[in-house]
Amino acid sequence: MASSNFIDYVKINARSGNGGAGSMHFRREKHVEKGGPDGGDGGRGGHVILKGNAQLWTLLHLKYTKHVKAFDGKGGEGGRRTGAIGKDIILEVPLGTIAKNAETGEQLFEITEDGQEMILLRGGRGGMGNDHFKSATNQTPQYAQPGEPGKEEWFILELKVLADVGLVGFPNAGKSTLLSVVSAAKPEIADYPFTTLVPNLGVVPYRDYKSFVMADIPGIIEGASQGKGLGLRFLRHIERNSILLFLVPATSEDIEAEYQTLVQELRLYNPQLLDKSRILAISKMDVLSDEERLTLQDNLPNGIPALLISAITQEGVEQLKDKIWELINSPFPVR
Known part of the structure; x- marks a missing residue:
């Protein structure tokens, strides 16, 4: 996935349709000089709807869609005929998309299933026709409701990458290299911090035609949970992964300290992340x-499965895939 084509945040202005006005109409037929009220209701205004699409991986198609407006409902007619409903506007989004109110930051809902539809902004209700207002004391009501106006609000759409495995590590830990070796993904790879500026996804083939999805999430630094470095923009992607694969390079001065720093950043951001299964790959x-190598074995953290790997020589890569597959299919998290 080309980095320039991965958009995980968009801000849009949505306007729902106005409701149609109710009709003030009286029945007029031959030989019926004074028919009763028969004004129909107005149609509701169109909704703005988000719909999950499993074939989408990015919000790129909405990047330049700053304003979205649904259609107005039609007015009611005589003969108790209801006006047509305003056409809804349906925006297709990838699974893992979260809708937030742009002003308050409140999370409204999350799209997690293919075909799932959620109303982002409701259209205005149609007004009631004068037929609703007749009574024993007012048999010819000269009144019908106007349609309810639509609403206009700004919303933020954020994407949390859906993957089985999320790679967690500091910049230059070798995450992009590992992903390029075990899958067909072609992330940018270079020996400088923050080469990966967007999450990269790769489908990793496994034995007997099985597969799982791995996400290379941009490297975090100490203080990422407070927004330093690339910060909160990318930590949210880790929330959607079922397994966290921590990557610490063998050249690290203190492997355990580096691992604990990564764990602490996740704890500060969202303690529930630590309920996921974890693997440590050196x-x-x-x-x-x-x-x-002998010295390194004595400096590995306790309490977490640790594997020694090299994406260049393929050392330990198959064993790592075996361990990942085991945890994906395990009913209990391994931490």
Whole structure:
């Protein structure tokens, strides 16, 4: 997925349709000089609706759609005929899209299923025709309701990447390289911080034609939970992953301290993230000597499955995929 084509945040102005006015009409037929009221109701205004589409992976198609307006309902007619409903505007979005009120920041709902439809902004109700207002004391009501006006609001749409495995690590931990080796994804790879500026998704083939989805999430730094570096913009993507794969390079001065820093950032952002299964992979093992390998074994964190891998030489990659598949299908989280 090209980085320029991945859009995970858009702000749109939505306007729902006005409701149609009720009709003030009286029945007029041959030989019926004074028929009663028979004004029909107005049609409701069109809604603005979000619909889940499993074939979409980005909000790119909405990037330049700043203003969305549904259609107005039609007015009622005589003969108790209801006006036509205003046409809804349906915006298709990828699964994992969250709708928020732009002014308050309140989360309204999340789209998680293909075909799921949620009303972002309701159209105005149609007005009632004069037929509704007849009574024993007012048999010829000269009144019908106007249609309810539509609403206009600004909304924020945010995408949380849906993947089975989320790669978590500091910049230059080797996440993009690993993803490029185990899947067909072609993320940008270079030896400088924040090469990955957007999440990259890759489908990882597994034994017997099975597969799972891995997401390379931009590297976080200490303080990301407070918005430093790339910060909160990318931490939200981790929420949708079922397994967290922590990547710490073998060249790190203190592997356990680096791992604990990553864990702490996730805890500060959202403690529930730590309820997910976790794996620790020590990357770039190809650069270590035999003596350094022995020393490294004594410095691994306790209480988490740790595997030694090299995306360059393929060392440990198959074992890592086996462990990931085991955890994906495990009923209980491993932490």
